[in-house]
Amino acid sequence: MKKWRGFSIKRFRAILVKEFTQMRRDRLTFAMMLGIPLIQLTLFGYAINSDPRHLPAAVLLADQGPQGRTLLYAMRNSTYFDFVRQVQTEKEGHDLLARGQVQFVINIPQDFSRDFVRGDRPAILVEADATDPAATGNALGSLSNLFNSALQNDLKGPLESLAANTGPIDLRVHALYNPEVVTQYNIVPGLMGVILTMTMIMITGLAITRERERGTMENLLSMPTRPSEVLIGKIVPYILVGYIQVSVILIAAYFLFHVPMQGSILLLMIVALVFIAANLAMGITFSTIAKNQLQAMQMTFFVFLPSILLSGFMFPFRGMPYWAQLVGEIFPLTHFLRIVRGILLKGNTLDDVVRQLWQIALFALVALTIGIKRYRQTLD
Amino acid sequence: MKNGDSVIDVHGMTKRFGDRTVVDRVDLDVRAGEIFGFLGPNGSGKTTFLRMLCGLLRADEGSGTCLGHDVINESEAIKREVGYMTQRFSFWEDLSIEENLDFVARMYDVKARRQAVRESLDHLGLAQRRGQLAGQLSGGWKQRLALAACLLHKPRLLLLDEPTAGVDPKARRDFWNEIHHLAGEGLTVLVTTHYMDEAERCHRLAYISRGKLLTHGRVTEVIAHERLTTWAVTGPDLPDLTQKLRKRPGVEQTVAFGNSLHVSGSDAAALEKAIAPFRTDQYEWHQVDSGLEDVFIHLMDGADENSSP
Numbered sequence A: 001m002k003k004w005r006g007f008s009i010k011r012f013r014a015i016l017v018k019e020f021t022q023m024r025r026d027r028l029t030f031a032m033m034l035g036i037p038l039i040q041l042t043l044f045g046y047a048i049n050s051d052p053r054h055l056p057a058a059v060l061l062a063d064q065g066p067q068g069r070t071l072l073y074a075m076r077n078s079t080y081f082d083f084v085r086q087v088q089t090e091k092e093g094h095d096l097l098a099r100g101q102v103q104f105v106i107n108i109p110q111d112f113s114r115d116f117v118r119g120d121r122p123a124i125l126v127e128a129d130a131t132d133p134a135a136t137g138n139a140l141g142s143l144s145n146l147f148n149s150a151l152q153n154d155l156k157g158p159l160e161s162l163a164a165n166t167g168p169i170d171l172r173v174h175a176l177y178n179p180e181v182v183t184q185y186n187i188v189p190g191l192m193g194v195i196l197t198m199t200m201i202m203i204t205g206l207a208i209t210r211e212r213e214r215g216t217m218e219n220l221l222s223m224p225t226r227p228s229e230v231l232i233g234k235i236v237p238y239i240l241v242g243y244i245q246v247s248v249i250l251i252a253a254y255f256l257f258h259v260p261m262q263g264s265i266l267l268l269m270i271v272a273l274v275f276i277a278a279n280l281a282m283g284i285t286f287s288t289i290a291k292n293q294l295q296a297m298q299m300t301f302f303v304f305l306p307s308i309l310l311s312g313f314m315f316p317f318r319g320m321p322y323w324a325q326l327v328g329e330i331f332p333l334t335h336f337l338r339i340v341r342g343i344l345l346k347g348n349t350l351d352d353v354v355r356q357l358w359q360i361a362l363f364a365l366v367a368l369t370i371g372i373k374r375y376r377q378t379l380d
Numbered sequence B: 001m002k003n004g005d006s007v008i009d010v011h012g013m014t015k016r017f018g019d020r021t022v023v024d025r026v027d028l029d030v031r032a033g034e035i036f037g038f039l040g041p042n043g044s045g046k047t048t049f050l051r052m053l054c055g056l057l058r059a060d061e062g063s064g065t066c067l068g069h070d071v072i073n074e075s076e077a078i079k080r081e082v083g084y085m086t087q088r089f090s091f092w093e094d095l096s097i098e099e100n101l102d103f104v105a106r107m108y109d110v111k112a113r114r115q116a117v118r119e120s121l122d123h124l125g126l127a128q129r130r131g132q133l134a135g136q137l138s139g140g141w142k143q144r145l146a147l148a149a150c151l152l153h154k155p156r157l158l159l160l161d162e163p164t165a166g167v168d169p170k171a172r173r174d175f176w177n178e179i180h181h182l183a184g185e186g187l188t189v190l191v192t193t194h195y196m197d198e199a200e201r202c203h204r205l206a207y208i209s210r211g212k213l214l215t216h217g218r219v220t221e222v223i224a225h226e227r228l229t230t231w232a233v234t235g236p237d238l239p240d241l242t243q244k245l246r247k248r249p250g251v252e253q254t255v256a257f258g259n260s261l262h263v264s265g266s267d268a269a270a271l272e273k274a275i276a277p278f279r280t281d282q283y284e285w286h287q288v289d290s291g292l293e294d295v296f297i298h299l300m301d302g303a304d305e306n307s308s309p
């Protein structure tokens, strides 16, 4: 009796073998799995621009005088920048940038005001996370005008002539992680997440509904098997498919788009596993809810569209209204995008990405639990 | 479990879809080693009843045991010991014959799996075509494959839902010989069918219509229970005679059998009176034993004029 209560490795293996065999025979699906990434990669040569505001910035203010503060006020008033943190050291600022907690670090050096009044053209350093150029471009572009007009009142006497020539300050912008500001650097890693989301949800979304439509469900249900064996047995083979896609995209990213690969590919592969599992679990859950394959497809798109719109793939995440950001935080794609960009472009390590990874894992767990609960062991 | 013990013993089994009662308080008692025929018109609830027995559908009401397990709560234990052959072919058409058998054997954790699969293939006579996709088999061969797959895990009870629909006569005979052979070894079989010759090969029968069990018992009992009198008549222009007879009281059913017409009624005297005017030299009349078919058609007409689809 008891032996039958739990999960059976043998039956799980039986389902695994069956799914692998069926997958191998299903040429069209298989071709699609490889075709979709290739087509998408070729199509997405361009980016979509937008004008995000209220970007989080940290400030390292070493200056005691009034001019430094004037600049910060002006920046805040422009609504491009929200100062969320004051840091004490450069390293602290860099850490915030690397984790994506701020988009900019503004560095106002010691004696800035004194040098300014003397007409020494003091330097001000703005470091920007340029992984997503669309997100930072406008904000950075506005800076020089912003500073000049803010300091207008202070430009008196001999400083006036200086202002006319070279500007009263020396604005230095460092575009970190993507110094040439190439949008493809941002798009291509993002595409990995988008493609996985679409194909993985769809493929498992069809898994149970197909059995139901072909009448084989009746047979499967008449066998002594547990929902977890069936569902996990159907998920695992597609993890392999997901990995093939990841590899195709990474190779294309490297050789065709010359996307820099700063971080560990092994780490990326581990993260991808969790992400793939999350999407497969979501698909299988749809599959248990949908009545037929068409419904399963519709549900896939019901999730896919908001995912790409709200995850920060199409539009910079920080440019979206607050409620949209909240919704966006739910999707595994949102977190995966941050991680992939982080690893490839910023060289993030496990420490940097673990917070995002957690959220994907949690999503996978919840989706799978719902799926197993929803899986009907009867035909009615 | 020895012969004579109840393998299926259920009471008041009821299934509703929405507000339609599809199986209505059915009691059934099937004993070990018995071949039990389950008959009834299309849509009468046979498939639904079988599905409830093996836990594929949740019964709305009812209780009892199947193979000693509670039919409502222990369907997982029941599933392990039942071979259920679905009415519609339900194996994987994109798997080969061998792969299908192998999958089933793995799912039931069959001992010496490879050997069991090989023997099953040999027995089927499909050893040469083992690599062929199941979807490419002809209808009759699909049925044979399905039966073989159901038997792989050596079940104690077989539930067969119209196993011989669309199967040629020779294969049908082989099939029934096999069923009898298995029953001889102690396997219990509950089989639905629309064929009278198959019904007659069952040890006992039940007849269901509109979800209600109308009669059950041995073939002879079922026939005797209906107390139907039947006359066979041969002669010219039987269709015309049929028209005339149908209008007469006492004639409850007329069925054409090739060159003869069977006229039946449950009141023997009334029937004899009804046919009296037609007992002329033109026609040759004689009383015959009512067959199963006469009885079933009578049952069907009695239950309602038109069974729901």
Ligand SMILES: Nc1ncnc2c1ncn2[C@@H]1O[C@H](COP(=O)(O)OP(=O)(O)OP(=O)(O)O)[C@@H](O)[C@H]1O
Residues within 6 Å of the ligand: A380, B017, B022, B040, B041, B042, B043, B044, B045, B046, B047, B048, B049, B087, B308, B309
């Ligand atoms: N899932 C379902 N939902 C709603 N109605 C159903 C469902 N399954 C069966 N029915 C209805 O239940 C009735 C009995 O169906 P069932 O398949 O049990 O008949 P059957 O006796 O097996 O018929 P046949 O001889 O044609 O196979 C039919 O009227 C059918 O329409």
Ligand SMILES: [Mg+2]
Residues within 6 Å of the ligand: B046, B047, B048, B087, B161
């Ligand atoms: Mg049926």
